[in-house]
Amino acid sequence: xxxxxxxxxxxxxxxxxxxxxxxxxxxxxxxxxxxxxxxxxxxxxxxxxxxxxxxxxxxxxxxxxxxxxxxxxxxxxxxxxxxxxxxxxxxxxxxxxxxxxxxxxxxxxxxxxxxxxxxxxxxxxxxxxxxxxxxxxxxxxxxxxxxxxxxxxxxxxxxxxxxxxxxxxxxxxxxxxxxxxxxxxxxxxxxxxxxxxxxxxxxxxxxxxxxxxxxxxxxxxxxxxxxxxxxxxxxxxxxxxxxxxxxxxxxxxxxxxxxxxxxxxxxxxxxxxxxxxxxxxxxxxxxxxxxxxxxxxxxxxxxxxxxxxxxxxxxxxxxxxxxxxxxxxxxxxxxxxxxxxxxxxxxxxxxxxxxxxxxxxxxxxxxxxxxxxxxxxxxxxxxxxxxxxxxxxxxxxxxxxxxxxxxxxxxxxxxxxxxxxxxxxxxxxxxxxxxxxxxxxxxxxxxxxxxxxxxxxxxxxxxxxxxxxxxxxxxxxxxxxxxxxxxxxxxxxxxxxxxxxxxxxxxxxxxxxxxxxxxxxxxxxxxxxxxxxxxxxxxxxxxxxxxxxxxxxxxxxxxxxxxxxxxxxxxxxxxxxxxxxxxxxxxxxxxxxxxxxxxxxxxxxxxxxxxxxxxxxxxxxxxxxxxxxxxxxxxxxxxxxxxxxxxxxxxxxxxxx
Amino acid sequence: xxxxxxxxxxxxxxxxxxxxxxxxxxxxxxxxxxxxxxxxxxxxxxxxxxxxxxxxxxxxxxxxxxxxxxxxxxxxxxxxxxxxxxxxxxxxxxxxxxxxxxxxxxxxxxxxxxxxxxxxxxxxxxxxxxxxxxxxxxxxxxxxxxxxxxxxxxxxxxxxxxxxxxxxxxxxxxxxxxxxxxxxxxxxxx
Numbered sequence: 001x002x003x004x005x006x007x008x009x010x011x012x013x014x015x016x017x018x019x020x021x022x023x024x025x026x027x028x029x030x031x032x033x034x035x036x037x038x039x040x041x042x043x044x045x046x047x048x049x050x051x052x053x054x055x056x057x058x059x060x061x062x063x064x065x066x067x068x069x070x071x072x073x074x075x076x077x078x079x080x081x082x083x084x085x086x087x088x089x090x091x092x093x094x095x096x097x098x099x100x101x102x103x104x105x106x107x108x109x110x111x112x113x114x115x116x117x118x119x120x121x122x123x124x125x126x127x128x129x130x131x132x133x134x135x136x137x138x139x140x141x142x143x144x145x146x147x148x149x150x151x152x153x154x155x156x157x158x159x160x161x162x163x164x165x166x167x168x169x170x171x172x173x174x175x176x177x178x179x180x181x182x183x184x185x186x187x188x189x190x191x192x193x194x195x196x197x198x199x200x201x202x203x204x205x206x207x208x209x210x211x212x213x214x215x216x217x218x219x220x221x222x223x224x225x226x227x228x229x230x231x232x233x234x235x236x237x238x239x240x241x242x243x244x245x246x247x248x249x250x251x252x253x254x255x256x257x258x259x260x261x262x263x264x265x266x267x268x269x270x271x272x273x274x275x276x277x278x279x280x281x282x283x284x285x286x287x288x289x290x291x292x293x294x295x296x297x298x299x300x301x302x303x304x305x306x307x308x309x310x311x312x313x314x315x316x317x318x319x320x321x322x323x324x325x326x327x328x329x330x331x332x333x334x335x336x337x338x339x340x341x342x343x344x345x346x347x348x349x350x351x352x353x354x355x356x357x358x359x360x361x362x363x364x365x366x367x368x369x370x371x372x373x374x375x376x377x378x379x380x381x382x383x384x385x386x387x388x389x390x391x392x393x394x395x396x397x398x399x400x401x402x403x404x405x406x407x408x409x410x411x412x413x414x415x416x417x418x419x420x421x422x423x424x425x426x427x428x429x430x431x432x433x434x435x436x437x438x439x440x441x442x443x444x445x446x447x448x449x450x451x452x453x454x455x456x457x458x459x460x461x462x463x464x465x466x467x468x469x470x471x472x473x474x475x476x477x478x479x480x481x482x483x484x485x486x487x488x489x490x491x492x493x494x495x496x497x498x499x500x501x502x503x504x505x506x507x508x509x510x511x512x513x514x515x516x517x518x519x520x521x522x523x524x525x526x527x528x529x530x531x532x533x534x535x536x537x538x539x540x541x542x543x544x545x546x547x548x549x550x551x552x553x554x555x556x557x558x559x560x561x562x563x564x565x566x567x568x569x570x571x572x573x574x575x576x577x578x579x580x581x582x583x584x585x586x587x588x589x590x591x592x593x594x595x596x597x598x599x600x601x602x603x604x605x606x607x608x609x610x611x612x613x614x615x616x617x618x619x620x621x622x623x624x625x626x627x628x629x630x631x632x633x634x635x636x637x638x639x640x641x642x643x644x645x646x647x648x649x650x651x652x653x654x655x656x657x
Numbered sequence: 658x659x660x661x662x663x664x665x666x667x668x669x670x671x672x673x674x675x676x677x678x679x680x681x682x683x684x685x686x687x688x689x690x691x692x693x694x695x696x697x698x699x700x701x702x703x704x705x706x707x708x709x710x711x712x713x714x715x716x717x718x719x720x721x722x723x724x725x726x727x728x729x730x731x732x733x734x735x736x737x738x739x740x741x742x743x744x745x746x747x748x749x750x751x752x753x754x755x756x757x758x759x760x761x762x763x764x765x766x767x768x769x770x771x772x773x774x775x776x777x778x779x780x781x782x783x784x785x786x787x788x789x790x791x792x793x794x795x796x797x798x799x800x801x802x803x804x805x806x807x808x809x810x811x812x813x814x815x816x817x818x819x820x821x822x823x824x825x826x827x828x829x830x831x832x833x834x835x836x837x838x839x840x841x842x843x844x845x846x847x
Contacts, residue, residue: 005724019727256802341750
């Protein structure tokens with residue numbers, strides 16, 4: 001074994017934040033490697049501070065290390081200063097747990113949560129001493145794998161990944177391990193690499209890009225088909241039906257140095273059925289699976305005791321929707337063993353007064369800022385994106401917040417949404433300005449921060465057919481808002497760089513012809529692209545031009561219903577005609593209520609896999625949800641005549657398609 | 658809270674180095690010299706409003722050796738906060754909007770340097786029962802990461818000078834590329 005530590009140690013005093021590279025966290029493991037165990041290097045292709053808190057990797061880290069036939073360690077992308085040292089001194093990528101060289105592992109498994117980390121993945125593979133192209137790897141090289149939300153369209157990385165896992169990893173990681181253990185025991189002989197990859201395609205949720213052929217018809221895709229008869233035509237995502245069976249992480253890692261989300265994280269449910277049409281996470285993680293409230297309580301109290309954290313986040317896509325959220329939160333706040341020193345955070349706040357009530361309950365002190373995400377400035381726009389927040393809901397929430405002592409409110413918006421007009425864009429300013437005015441009546445120092453991001457259409461959403469706004473158009477809209485907000489005291493505007501939005505859009509809906517583009521950007525030094533100071537649009541534009549690819553075709557073009565999409569051979573359970581209908585409804589400005597407490601629309605996520613929502617509460621939460629338990633007849637206060645049509649059951653459950 | 662010890666003496670305890678650098682400190686007008694010159698100085702009223710916590714303080718000497726030397730001074734402070742909560746010690750918190758544990762550290766040790774003698778003062782909450790002083794190192798050991806080890810703990814008498822006042826010098830060996838760790842036992846320790 002190559003212990004990298006002795007090589008690395010003399011250089012750590014010369015690099016920024018060396019504590020990123022030492023391991024030693026509470027919960028870190030030093031597993032014993034052996035010929036009978038499959039070794040996984042779970043890698044986050046960004047810095048330690050961003051990657052360490054990733055819950056997906058932490059869950060797999062524990063599950064694998066609990067197995068007799070597997071060991072798992074962790075790695076993160078080294079920052080540029082250390083990378084320069086590593087390349088100069090020929091130090092390979094290493095695990096932080098035992099400082100073992102990455103090339104000594106059987107699998108390099110990456111979490112892909114953001115498109116702009118793709119070049120970092122290539123950099124990590126290269127630093128491991130492994131050829132970046134899957135086709136060039138030999139029997140002695142590790143298998144390079146990926147999971148996470150971006151792998152619902154893995155095609156841009158098809159040239160580089162040996163296999164991909166789509167969906168929840170808790171169960172499938174063990175199935176993959178079993179296949180790889182047999183392969184390892186057989187000695188990883190020449191030619192066996194292709195055989196083991198082919199065997200992996202037999203597992204549900206595992207996609208092997210090299211086992212599929214893509215036929216083109218000019219720029220368009222004619223068909224995507226498996227190369228072998230035993231390889232499935234479509235790869236179905238994996239879904240864990242019962243979150244209660246997986247109370248992970250049991251031993252969350254507690255870092256020694258500063259990281260993002262540095263607190264105890266307890267996932268209270270997975271999935272979301274609010275049906276916001278721009279939201280990929282909400283579409284691909286269906287159905288809703290709640291963790292039993294008692295298990296949440298146990299995980300919180302044991303987790304706090306074990307970690308020494310004084311903050312716990314109850315995580316999910318919309319935590320205020322969790323059945324019995326009030327009693328769970330109250331229980332944590334009132335727990336005598338924590339002496340009132342524990343704070344609770346709810347990362348995704350719903351926009352209503354009820355939610356602010358919960359926030360007041362948990363933030364007795366430190367009432368500095370609250371964040372809401374109305375996402376769009378006008379009721380028309382919010383119907384199109386199916387984020388059915390009435391203006392009065394937002395003002396009610398904001399009034400409640402300012403009257404209870406908060407002084408800052410942050411609002412998240414998207415711009416560049418389908419059929420957005422300048423009136424819709426400027427509606428963002430109007431909404432935010434009204435919030436400032438509400439704040440002023442309660443506190444002189446009231447301030448509102450509006451954060452605007454350019455919309456990127458994502459695969460497996462109703463907006464997957466929509467042509468993204470150009471950089472110029474997004475810049476123009478941001479300019480409109482800048483001009484409008486400049487005159488409004490107490491309102492601050494921040495925005496995401498439209499140029500980065502362009503590259504996100506390219507990678508998000510790209511196909512495997514982007515492989516050489518990503519490789520060229522990486523070879524020319526384009527790593528850490530999600531860090532604004534390192535982002536290099538010129539490299540991306542140059543690489544697209546060099547490979548004869550048209551940015552406009554990939555990013556700005558509206559797709560047609562008949563078009564074969566690059567991810568059509570992957571399935572998130574959602575019927576394509578459901579998504580298309582939802583896209584048509586969006587253009588018709590028709591909302592769709594949350595299906596948790598209304599009849600099924602048969603989107604396919606439950607029926608296709610024979611699973612159901614796991615929701616303890618039989619009724620919608622106080623404050624309603626996307627039209628259930630709400631009167632949506634007045635979305636816009638100044639124009640009460642806007643009719644809202646809420647479509648009921650479209651098709652009976654189980655109807656043939 | 659009462660700190661109790663079965664041992665009459667604590668032979669392992671060494672006082673921080675003598676007050677050698679005092680002239681420089683007086684020149685800067687630290688708390689001590691200010692008190693002498695301005696005997697009528699009073700704290701602002703706001704601080705007196707809350708009933709003064711009769712916090713029992715104890716002083717910890719610990720080592721920072723090995724890989725963990727690459728953590729920063731701020732990291733070490735956070736590591737201690739969490740370790741003390743893990744060990745379920747009744748630490749005192751500051752008053753106000755964002756209560757913080759009442760911990761104070763001596764001189765900051767530069768990132769990348771090992772140390773055999775780091776100091777930390779911990780304030781304990783009143784009315785939280787007795788804390789067995791001799792047991793503390795054993796209680797803290799499993800809560801601390803590899804490389805940080807408690808060497809000694811003593812109770813501080815009321816009015817004891819703070820670490821900022823008490824620690825005035827330290828012995829340092831220059832780092833060496835060929836032998837990056839300090840030898841143990843440290844021969845030059847006085």
